[in-house]
Amino acid sequence: MPAPEPTREEDRELLVAAVREAGRIALGYYQTKLKTWMKSGDSIVTEADIAVNDQLHKDLAQPRPDYGWLSEETEDDPARLTRSRVWVVDPIDGTRAFAKGKPHFAISVALVENGRPVQAALFNPATDEFFEAETGRGATLNGVPIAVGVCSAIEGSRMAAHGPMFKHPAWPEAWPEMEIIERNSVAYRIALVACNEADAALALNTKNDWDLAAADLILTEAGGRLTSHDGKPLIYNRELPRHRSLLAAGPKLYDALFARVGALTLPA
Known part of the structure; x- marks a missing residue:
């Protein structure tokens, strides 16, 4: 007789x-002399990421042997595409800052089920x-419910993003003045929007499932929105687990x- 399927509460715990x-474990490596190396795409990895x-x-x-697994630091196993539930993992998002x-x-x-x-x-x-x-149960920070802010104007907003992006000469009109919050971790930037420490996050370069999946749910449950820059919803655990951009x-x-x-058309 097969074992009963885990409950949502059991998965949460x-x-x-x-x-x-x-x-x-990460704290045991934090602010120590780390072994580091480079991998494809000029991306840094440390011994802490692997541990x-x-x-x-x-x-x-x-x-959970019946669940799929997708992690930045594990070779991709296409078997995940056959699973309805998949763990999507970034062991340390923001490795450069950590190092x-x-x-x-x-x-x-995040635990992704049928793409979300x-x-x-x-x-x-x-x-x-x-x-x-x-x-359906909201988002919390250290056990306390959180919600996005009510800011509606770009000017004066707190933008969690890479500041130089807004000064690029290709913009047809200058951006209003904003408070730029620089954080190496994309997931952390989005979480700051969820708890009203930032008003928005924007990136116009490719991100991966593991950068976004957990933060997506946290922001959504806090009352915010996360899509690609052109408004398309993000679907996870696809064959190519990448997203062209993000707007949160x-x-x-x-x-x-x-x-x-x-309406921006981004370069391929």
Whole structure:
């Protein structure tokens, strides 16, 4: 007789415990002399990324052998495409900041079901910020419910993004003055929007499932919106787990930003 399918609460408890343990391991490497190397795409990886990834795989994939696994630091297994539930993992999002000893990184894990995240945990152990979300049950930061802000104007908004992007000469009109919040971790930027520490996040370069899945659910459950820059919803666990861009904000500011960037044609 087959074992009963895990309940949503059992998955949540497993996820939270695994991400907290991953944070403990990451802190053991944080602000120490790390072994680092480069991988494809001029991306840095450290021994901490691998250690955290291995621990998360042990704590999540082994107890759920029927779930798929997609991680930045694991060779992609196409078997995930046959699974309705998939763990989507970034062991350390913001590795460059982590390697420099800066607290702008996060462990990001989502449980994706039929293309969309249904459980999410995002943990910055350096600042002790633990974000959590579940479909239909809201989002929390350290156990306290969070919600996006009500900002509606681009001018004066707090934008979590790469500042030089807004000064590029290709823009047909200058951007209004904004407070730019620079964070190496894309997932952490989006989480800051979810808890109203930032008003929006924008990126016009390619991101991966593991950069976005957990933060997507956290932001959505906090009342915000996350799409590609042209308004398309993000679907996860596809054959090519990449997304051309991202636009994240509360509903009113989202509309204002979409009016400015929604019609852009980005280079291939």
